[in-house]
Amino acid sequence: MTDAKLDEILDRLDADLPQAIDRLMGFLRIPSISTDPAHDADVQRAAEWLRDELVGLGFTADIRPTNGHPMVVASTPQGTERTLLFYGHYDVQPVDPLHLWDRPPFEPAVEDTPAGKVIRGRGASDDKGQLMTFLEACRAWKAVHGELPRGLTLLFEGEEESGSPSLIPFLEEHRDELSQSLALICDTARYADGRPAISTQLRGLVGEEIIVRGADRDLHSGSFGGLAANPIQILCNALAALKDKDGTVTLPGFYDGTTDLTDTQRRDWEGLDFDAAEFLQRVGLKHPVGEKGRMPLEMVWNRPTAEINGITGGYTGDGFKTVLPAEARAKVSFRLTGTQDPAAIRKAFRDHVRSFLPEDCSVEFAEHGGSPASVMDVSDPAFVAAREALGQEWGREAVFIGMGGSIPVAGDFKRLLGMDSLLVGFARDDDRIHSPNEKYDVESFAKGARSWARILAALR
Amino acid sequence: MTDAKLDEILDRLDADLPQAIDRLMGFLRIPSISTDPAHDADVQRAAEWLRDELVGLGFTADIRPTNGHPMVVASTPQGTERTLLFYGHYDVQPVDPLHLWDRPPFEPAVEDTPAGKVIRGRGASDDKGQLMTFLEACRAWKAVHGELPRGLTLLFEGEEESGSPSLIPFLEEHRDELSQSLALICDTARYADGRPAISTQLRGLVGEEIIVRGADRDLHSGSFGGLAANPIQILCNALAALKDKDGTVTLPGFYDGTTDLTDTQRRDWEGLDFDAAEFLQRVGLKHPVGEKGRMPLEMVWNRPTAEINGITGGYTGDGFKTVLPAEARAKVSFRLTGTQDPAAIRKAFRDHVRSFLPEDCSVEFAEHGGSPASVMDVSDPAFVAAREALGQEWGREAVFIGMGGSIPVAGDFKRLLGMDSLLVGFARDDDRIHSPNEKYDVESFAKGARSWARILAALR
Incomplete structure (x- = not known):
């Protein structure tokens, strides 16, 4: 793809941002709390909203029933390029305690804060705002190219916040359809200081x-x-x-x-200037415990x-x-x-x-x-390409980081569908996901969509 | 005292046994459950019953109020002999669960069992039956000698089964009156195989x-x-x-x-043929744990x-x-x-x-x-005399044993009143104290009273 085409897509995304935010607001107004049976109809409504949005964009899309909440699956025609599976989830966490919210959680709004504009509401960051960055990138792509990127399959889950009971059976049942050469998962955060990051290993x-x-x-x-x-x-x-x-x-x-850190990992992680004392101080502690002679980040990510x-x-x-x-x-x-x-x-x-x-x-x-741990094969050129694309968007080098916890879906994709996951997300540590007053920075949303446009271009 | 006088007392106790049991029955019918405020009037009534019994026997006796249930205190005139403080308690444990009782807990009766006659009812063993052995011994003594043993003070508590909250203040307030040269406490059991025992050390x-x-x-x-x-x-x-x-x-x-065991202790305790494996087997275990190279009884009593x-x-x-x-x-x-x-x-x-x-x-x-532990000074001739008296009554040598648990009143007597305690009781391991179907062997009651007569005679 020529740089001119990509620039056109990025310009289009910038111009369309107010409308993109409006679309997200419509999605956020649906209280799709998957763990609460009182919201079953809302979860169904969110699946329908998403299916309609995808169909409107030109995807082949449908709602697939499970024993729990349905999956939404969409696809574009196959091309000669690398095939990709995008994953996100359209359900959200409960909102208790309600009295700690500064506004009704399902009446989202853009708010000015000292740190910039934010979209406030349940699901703004986890995961409706994040998954919409990918859809907005696809929309701009289509506007410029006249068609959606080929070779895309999209999978949206409605039970991620309630333990994903239907995910494994669904992956097993639709193995052929869902197995692609790489998964793209947009449900993680940037590194603590805001720089773009790809999570390449999960414990x-x-x-x-x-x-x-x-x-x-x-x-x-x-x-x-x-x-x-x-x-x-x-x-x-x-x-x-x-x-x-x-x-x-x-x-x-x-x-x-x-395994010990590779030289690249060590250099990258040292460059993150992680301050273990400051990190622990936030929860009232001072000193890292654990094995001697290891970097603090190594202890949380690689030990x-x-x-x-x-x-x-x-x-x-x-x-x-x-x-x-x-x-x-x-x-x-x-x-x-x-x-x-x-x-x-x-x-x-x-x-x-x-x-x-x-x-x-x-x-x-x-x-x-x-x-087992999920350790991505970062020698796959897709990781390098995505890293470069992110670096260009954010004006600072993107980093390959680890995660101390698990993201079960990444392990399931590897085990059941045989593919690695490119975990790219734009959330911030202070997004208050799962807590009152959840928000997503407008910057995360706008530059997130631009990031996906660049990554899609790089992976073509 | 001549042997003839003692024999006369013992004969008198034997002849009077049916009436003694009747008296105990009257006491057992009073549901003096100290921990349950619904039974406050019953506890008071038991104190009055005891006071009246003591006055009828010729003691100076009265009911002393506390912040909780009252104490009953009685005494005889001072003599030239060793002065003694007898301690027992007139309150009883709750009776729940009631449906596990084979008869109403406060309608006591003598029952025939394969192991002999028993007095069945709440408090029969703990502690009304036990304390009455001492009163019956005093009654027979008076019948033969024309007066009660001199130098006796009696203290009966009504809160032993509910944590004794008033005991320490009461002992402190009546230190002069209650400090004697030795305490007699009748609230313990014979050794497991039924042989008479004096508990001389409590952890x-x-x-x-x-x-x-x-x-x-x-x-x-x-x-x-x-x-x-x-x-x-x-x-x-x-x-x-x-x-x-x-x-x-x-x-x-x-x-x-x-301290390590004395040679006498070691010989005595070895003679008890304590079978640790059998003891543990009753609760589903097999092997003693704890310090190596110690006798099992030593581990429970002296370590x-x-x-x-x-x-x-x-x-x-x-x-x-x-x-x-x-x-x-x-x-x-x-x-x-x-x-x-x-x-x-x-x-x-x-x-x-x-x-x-x-x-x-x-x-x-x-x-x-x-x-601290309560360790009695067994070089006091009273211990040897009591041991001999018990041996004569039961036809087998009495033993000085330890107790793995505490009897707080013995520690309080030592600390506040400066006196050791002669812990002699006639209960059995299977008396079901604190449980449904509590009982006291008629043998325990009859020979218990005879034992006190012998001990009183030996300590004169």
């Missing part, structure tokens, strides 16, 4: 629940203390021994499959963790009871990186806990999810 | 609650895992390090003041413990949340022996926990009781 997760059982009833510590096994003590012993005093996880083979997420046992009410409890419970999760194997880590953890168990005590384990 | 207790705090809010383990301190992990690390792998408590100075009684932190509901919690809590208690100092142990524990705390986390401690 995986293993969740385990443990119940240690001793005596068949709660015992009195006067009668039995000193003789009878205490399940809380056994649990604490096993959990304390999960890490050595340097914060290294002690499970045999735990670090198999982890695995073992964390105790919950523990309970014995008497926990007011006052005191000298009980030796019959059981104690904990929930433990591991964040995985590289090619760490969830099944192997689960087994090593269970063996570890069992090794602390006296012969007359027992342990029960319950599995709560297990998925 | 003390230090209770501590700990709250470890990290970030000022719950954090997402995806964003912060690997960087931010986890209060549950800190708590587990501190609690696991409380003991080494042999079960020895690691706090500096923890064992200061503990201190550190036990975690409760723990809670993070997400403990159904399912899973990958939260790094802002705080975690535990309740920990220590059982003390010998002259271990509660204050020193509390300080050592707090120092230990603090040593696990990163600089940006904090810990709060709350004190839940602290009392």
Whole structure:
């Protein structure tokens, strides 16, 4: 594509911005809260709004029923270029507590703030505003080229905010239709300081629940203390021994499959000037814990963790009871990186806990999810092209970053459809997604659409 | 006292047994549940019943008001002999769940059972039946001698089953009246196999609650895992390090003041043929834990413990949340022996926990009781005399045993009134005190009264 054509598209987007915002406002007025059955009809209405918008743009589009809320699927004719699957979600989070909103959450408006204009309303950032950046780019593309970009499939989910129960069956059922050479996901944020970013690695997760059982009833510590096994003590012993005093996880083979930073990653991440002390200070802490000798960003993005997420046992009410409890419970999760194997880590953890168990005590384990890390193949030229395109739009170099958490859909695309995901989003850390007064910067919206136009051009 | 006089008292007790049981029945019919305000008038009525009984027997007796339920105090004229304070309590436990009783709990009856006759009803064993053994011994004594034993003071509490809130102020206020050379407490059981026993040492207790705090809010383990301190992990690390792998408590100075068994104790306790495996099997366990190289009974009676009684932190509901919690809590208690100092142990524990705390986390401690062990001076000839008297009555040697739990009143008598306690009781392990279908063996009642007659004679 010539630079002149791209410039024309970008100019078109700029000129059309007021109308684009108006369209987004219409979308935001639909309270498509997927987790609340009282809003089922609204979720359906949002799917219809989206389908109509896509059809109006020239896509072939329809609403596909699931056991829950429907999927909206759209496509353009196949071309000779790389085929792409765009993903977004049209459902939103609940709005409680309502009294903390400065305006009704489903009566969106553009507001002036000291940091610039923002679009205020539930879903403005997560994910209606973000997904509309892609549709606006397609609209301008069509205006200039006379047709939509070829080789595009679009998938919009209506259950992302309620656990995506229908996603995996739907991907399995429509594998042929949805498998493309690369997925584009617009549901992430720019880096903390606002520079454009592509999330190229997401940590995986293993969740385990443990119940240690001793005596068949709660015992009195006067009668039995000193003789009878205490399940809380056994649990604490096993959990304390999960890490050595340097914060290294002690499970045999735990670090198999982890990788050190590449030189490029190290240079990129050092360039982000991440201030761990400042980051922790925001939540009342000061010092990074965890493994020694690692960069803080490396610890959150490229190193695995073992964390105790919950523990309970014995008497926990007011006052005191000298009980030796019959059981104690904990929930433990591991964040995985590289090619760490969830099944192997689960087994090593269970063996570890069992090794602390006296012969007359027992342990029960319950599995709560297990998925490997998602690590994109950044040697794919698409990543370099997208990075350059973003850099041109934002006037500063785009960075390949990691994410400490998981984005399950990216893992599902890899596992079920065999494709990597280019995770590009324009949200900001302060967008208050999932909270009252959610907003999306007008800059995020306008330059987001321009960014997609550049990326689509670069990937042609 | 001549043997003939004692024999006469014992014969008198035997002949009077049916009437003694009738008297006890009258006492048991009063539902003096001290913890339930609906029974306040009944508790008062039980105090009056007891006062009238004592006056009828020739004691000077009155009801003394407190901020809660009253005390009943009685006395005989001073003599030249050793002065004694007898203690019992006239209140009883609640009776829930009522449907598990085979008869109305306050309509007592003598029942035939395969193991012999029993008196069934709430309070039969704890403590109305036990305290009446002493009154019946006094009654027979008076019938034979023409007067009550001199130098006796009797104290009956009405709040023992509801935490004894008025006891300490009452002891402080009536220190001169109540301080005698020895206390007799009838609120314990015979040894497990039924042989008579005197409890000569009771473990003390230090209770501590700990709250470890990290970030000022719950954090997402995806964003912060690997960087931010986890209060549950800190708590587990501190609690696991409380003991080494042999079960020895690691706090500096923890064992200061503990004593090894005397040769006599070791021989006595070995003679009890305590089967730890059988004892644990009853609650579904098999193996004694705790310090190596100690007799099981020694571990429960003469060794201190550190036990975690409760723990809670993070997400403990159904399912899973990958939260790094802002705080975690535990309740920990220590059982003390010998002259271990509660204050020193509390300080050592707090120092230990603090040593696990990163600089940006904090810990709060709350004190839940602290009392040293009660160790009676068994070189007092009264102990030997009482032991011999019990042996004569029961036809088998009485033993000096320990108790793993505390009997707070014994500690209070020592601390506030400066006297040791001779803890002699006739209850059985299977008396179901605090449970439905409480009972007291008629043998316990009959031979209990005879035992007190012998002990009173021996202490003259």
